[in-house]
Structure formats: structure tokens, C-alpha cells
Amino acid sequence: MFLTDADLQAIWLTIRLAGITTLILLVLGTPAAWWLARTRSRWKGPVGAVVALPLVLPPSVLGFYLLLAMGPNGLVGQLTQALGLGTLPFTFWGLVVASVFYSFPFMVQPLQNAFEAIGDRPLEVAATLRASPIDTFFTVVLPLARPGFLSAGILTFAHTVGEFGVVLMIGGNIPGVTRVASVQIYDHVEALEYLDAHRLAGVMLVFSFVVLLGLYTWQPQQKKEA
Amino acid sequence: MKRLIPCLLLSLFAAGVHADEVAVAVAANFTGPMQVIAPIFERETGHKLNLAFGATGKFYAQISNGAPFEILVAADDETPARLVKENQGIAGSAYTYAIGKLVLWSADSKLVDGKGEVLKKGGFKHLAIANPKTAPYGAAALQTMARLGVSDTLKPLFVQGENIAQTQQFVVSGAAELGFIAYSQVIKNGQIGSGSGWLVPASFHDPIRQDVVLLAKGKDKPGAVALMTFLKGDKAKTVIKSFGYDLP
The missing domain is CATH 3.40.190.10 (Periplasmic binding protein-like II)
Incomplete structure (x- = not known):
């Protein structure tokens, strides 16, 4: 076999992590992006800046404070323990929570751009036709913003696949639980298993290229339809 | 302000280069003692140490690919031996500086x-x-x-x-x-x-022999050679011992 079982396990884990993170962020990011796109509040600037923070902050900073917050002495850790969930570091769901923070701007910003591009006009027309705001959102905004959702989803997924520093900080490198592909490659390199590292890295490279190729070739066609 | 920006930009590229600086890769477990030894060494010899701390395996990969380290203070004896075998470490320079607990x-x-x-x-x-x-x-x-x-x-x-x-x-x-x-x-x-x-009693596992090795890039550097000698000396030994290591 081209890849070892451990490598395949790491790849599957990575896909699961990125997939779940993307789904959660679709749910959380859509209202956030909608608010940012439509609001005239003076909080728009500060909130937008907070949303963009993970773009700038080193993953080590994010990982370190997530570890402290989710550990048994942290606020989040005490909450999850009180709920009987245990603590999140070194668990798959801990990685999901971290990835949701880490990839948040990659979901929100393309969506926000897509919502802003729609402008007021279609919404006003829908309102004159007596569509309720919720009705408008699902029947007018969502179809118009489809390319935005596509690129936001792909970017979020791809960015989570590429995550490394945060996972290293809070993952604990457990096979099948937190040892994602990027960490597995790092392990191979450190153990001087360069051939294994090359193989897995090659798979990641092809995967990333295909994802981005899809993103950049699909995008214009979608826009024409819209 | 207009003058400040070009100055700042220039300073980005003007990283300090100094003849007596020794680039040392240090195994993470030896961080504490090395931070005590470094100022003593710098005071006594006038050379300056640039210390990088991390995993020995990672340093091996970096050194094999041209990292500018002159000395590797490793967490094992295999990595220095391997570097010597691959002509990246100086033959005969490696010795055990501490046995880990x-x-x-x-x-x-x-x-x-x-x-x-x-x-x-x-x-x-x-x-x-x-x-x-x-x-x-x-x-x-x-x-x-x-x-x-x-x-x-x-x-x-x-x-x-x-x-x-x-x-x-x-x-x-x-x-x-x-x-x-x-x-x-x-x-x-x-x-x-x-x-x-x-x-843990030492008999419960193979001895953790930690070796230091002079690397090819440090071969003719007085500062690097001085540190290789210094780590064997009494002053370094006292520090190493105070951190709970056994001496060879």
C-alpha cells in the first residue's frame, strides 16, 4: 500500500475534523456574516476586527490560551466538567472547538462579501412583494449568495485541513483522536522517516491543489448564473 | 515620520552579525542548565551564545539541511553519532555531557x-x-x-x-x-x-546518555571550540549536577 494505515487514519481524521468544523461554521458564521453585512451599528468595526483576529494571531497564541481555557482550571474547562463532559484538550471535540475559532474568519469574510454584494435592491423588492425577512433570506439571499457559500465552505474546509500549530498545542498527538495529517507529517520528519513524510505530503499537496482549482474554476461560472 | 519608515524597513534587513556569536541547538530538557551556563561562559570567554531550544530530531533535520548551527547539545547519543557518520559532525568531537533522569x-x-x-x-x-x-x-x-x-x-x-x-x-x-x-x-x-x-530509578530504563557534538559549521570557530571545552569543565559540571543529571 502506498500509505500506511496510520497515515490513512490521520487523513480520515483530518477530513472528519474539517467537515464537522465547516458544518458548524456554516451555522454560526452565516448569521454573523449577515449582521456584519447589513448593520449600521458603530460596533461593526470592532466586531469585524475580532472576527478577523485568528487571521493575524499566531496559532501558538490561540492554542496556548485554548489549552488554558479548556483545561481543568480554565473557565471553559470548569463549565464542561460541571456539565459532565470532562475536559476538552486531547479530545477530538476539543480540536473541533479550536478549529471553529481558528477558521471563523474564513467562513465569515467570504459570506459577508457575498451578502454585501447583493445590495439593498433585491431585499426591497422582496419586501414590496410582502416576503417576510426570513422568507427573503431563504428564497432571495441564499440563492444569490451561493458562490459566497461555496467559497466560504471550501476555504474553511481547506484552512482546517492545513491547521497545525493549534492542534499541536492542544491535541496531544493521539492516534485516531487528535493526530491529524499535518501532525503525522511532522512526526515522520522528526523521526527521520522522510519517505513517509514525502508520501503523505504529496497527498496533501494534490488534495490542496484540487480543492483550490475547483474553487477558482467554479467561481466565475457561478457568478454568471447569479 | 517620512524618514522613520525607510529606517525601519532598513533595520528589518540589518540583522546583527557578529564574529564571536556561536549558534547552539539545545535539547529541550537541557534548557534550564544551559540558561545558567550561557552567561558564565559568555562572561569568561567574551563569546556570545545564540541558543535555540527544541526537539533533537527536529534539529537533526534542520542541520542536515544546512541550518547554521555550530554545536548540537543533544538529548541522546544516537543523533550526534549519526551526524558524525554523515560528516556533518566533527569526528571525535562528541562526548557525553550528562546522563538524564x-x-x-x-x-x-x-x-x-x-x-x-x-x-x-x-x-x-x-x-x-x-x-x-x-x-x-x-x-x-x-x-x-x-x-x-x-x-x-x-x-x-x-x-x-x-x-x-x-x-x-x-x-x-x-x-x-x-x-x-x-x-x-x-x-x-x-x-x-x-x-x-x-x-524513576535509573535501572528501569536504558541510560539517557546525552551527547554534545561540534558541527561542521563550527569547526574552526574559536567560540564553538571554546564551548565544547567549557561544557566538560568543572563550572559547567557543577551546574549540570545541580539540575539533577548524573555525570558520565
Whole structure:
């Protein structure tokens, strides 16, 4: 076999992590992006800046404070323990929570751009036709913003696949639980298993290229339809 | 302001280059002693040390690919030997500067007893170890647990640090209740400084022989050669011993 079982396990884990993170962020990011796109509040600037923070902050900073917050002495850790969930570091769901923070701007910003591009006009027309705001959102905004959702989803997924520093900080490198592909490659390199590292890295490279190729070739066609 | 910006931009490229600077890669477990030894060395010889701390395996990869390190203070004896074999380390320069001691440690002052019985009793969810594939202290931890016959029961509880420093950080933060780390990381005034710990008897695992090696890039550098001598000297030995290492 081209890849070892451990490598395949790491790849599957990575896909699961990125997939779940993307789904959660679709749910959380859509209202956030909608608010940012439509609001005239003076909080728009500060909130937008907070949303963009993970773009700038080193993953080590994010990982370190997530570890402290989710550990048994942290606020989040005490909450999850009180709920009987245990603590999140070194668990798959801990990685999901971290990835949701880490990839948040990659979901929100393309969506926000897509919502802003729609402008007021279609919404006003829908309102004159007596569509309720919720009705408008699902029947007018969502179809118009489809390319935005596509690129936001792909970017979020791809960015989570590429995550490394945060996972290293809070993952604990457990096979099948937190040892994602990027960490597995790092392990191979450190153990001087360069051939294994090359193989897995090659798979990641092809995967990333295909994802981005899809993103950049699909995008214009979608826009024409819209 | 208009003048300030070009100055700032220029300063980005003007990284300090100085003839007497020695670039040293240091295994994470030796961070504490090296930080004590460095100023003594700098004061006595006038050379300056640029220290990088991390996992020995990572340093190997970096050195093999042209990293500008002049000395590797390793956590094992295999990596220096391999570097010498591949002509990246100077033949005959490697020697053992310290023999590491393993400790089972917890930030909780009551968790770990003086005999390591807690490993059999359980009552914890995570046991941190350094990656045994790459870190000698991780490998020694596995040998210790095998000897105690607890490997199979404890294996599901393992969380792995990338190096021994990250392993300690997992335990310090409380995210893992206890872990196998280097005695040098928790020693204070000749004993375990805080929390609770069990100093693993040396007979429970292969000796953790830590070697230092002069690298090809440091061959004719007076500063690098001076440090190779200094680490064997009495002043360095006193510091190394005070951090709980055995001397060869």
C-alpha cells in the first residue's frame, strides 16, 4: 500500500475534523456574516476586527490560551466538567472547538462579501412583494449568495485541513483522536522517516491543489448564473 | 515620520552579525542548565551564545539541511553519532555531557507517591509522555511502564508532547494530570520543587546518555571550540549536577 494505515487514519481524521468544523461554521458564521453585512451599528468595526483576529494571531497564541481555557482550571474547562463532559484538550471535540475559532474568519469574510454584494435592491423588492425577512433570506439571499457559500465552505474546509500549530498545542498527538495529517507529517520528519513524510505530503499537496482549482474554476461560472 | 519608515524597513534587513556569536541547538530538557551556563561562559570567554531550544530530531533535520548551527547539545547519543557518520559532525568531537533522569510528575501535590504506585492504582485520565519515537525521555518512559507491567492499561491514556518541554507544559497546565518528564525540569535546590513526583530509578530504563557534538559549521570557530571545552569543565559540571543529571 502506498500509505500506511496510520497515515490513512490521520487523513480520515483530518477530513472528519474539517467537515464537522465547516458544518458548524456554516451555522454560526452565516448569521454573523449577515449582521456584519447589513448593520449600521458603530460596533461593526470592532466586531469585524475580532472576527478577523485568528487571521493575524499566531496559532501558538490561540492554542496556548485554548489549552488554558479548556483545561481543568480554565473557565471553559470548569463549565464542561460541571456539565459532565470532562475536559476538552486531547479530545477530538476539543480540536473541533479550536478549529471553529481558528477558521471563523474564513467562513465569515467570504459570506459577508457575498451578502454585501447583493445590495439593498433585491431585499426591497422582496419586501414590496410582502416576503417576510426570513422568507427573503431563504428564497432571495441564499440563492444569490451561493458562490459566497461555496467559497466560504471550501476555504474553511481547506484552512482546517492545513491547521497545525493549534492542534499541536492542544491535541496531544493521539492516534485516531487528535493526530491529524499535518501532525503525522511532522512526526515522520522528526523521526527521520522522510519517505513517509514525502508520501503523505504529496497527498496533501494534490488534495490542496484540487480543492483550490475547483474553487477558482467554479467561481466565475457561478457568478454568471447569479 | 517620512524618514522613520525607510529606517525601519532598513533595520528589518540589518540583522546583527557578529564574529564571536556561536549558534547552539539545545535539547529541550537541557534548557534550564544551559540558561545558567550561557552567561558564565559568555562572561569568561567574551563569546556570545545564540541558543535555540527544541526537539533533537527536529534539529537533526534542520542541520542536515544546512541550518547554521555550530554545536548540537543533544538529548541522546544516537543523533550526534549519526551526524558524525554523515560528516556533518566533527569526528571525535562528541562526548557525553550528562546522563538524564526521568521523573513521573504531577502539578497536584498529592497525586504521585514516592514509588510510582499511582501508575497501578490509576485515578487519572491523561498521562503525558514525550513522543517516544523521537524523544529519549519518551522512550525511557515506555520502558519504565513496560517494566512495571502497566503499558497496556495506560496506553489509552497517553498524550504526547512534541518534545519534553511541551510534555511538561501539558502537565503544568493541568490538562494532563501527570506525565513523565526530565528531572531537570522540576528540580529546585536538589529536590522536586513543586507538585509531586517519583524519581524513576535509573535501572528501569536504558541510560539517557546525552551527547554534545561540534558541527561542521563550527569547526574552526574559536567560540564553538571554546564551548565544547567549557561544557566538560568543572563550572559547567557543577551546574549540570545541580539540575539533577548524573555525570558520565
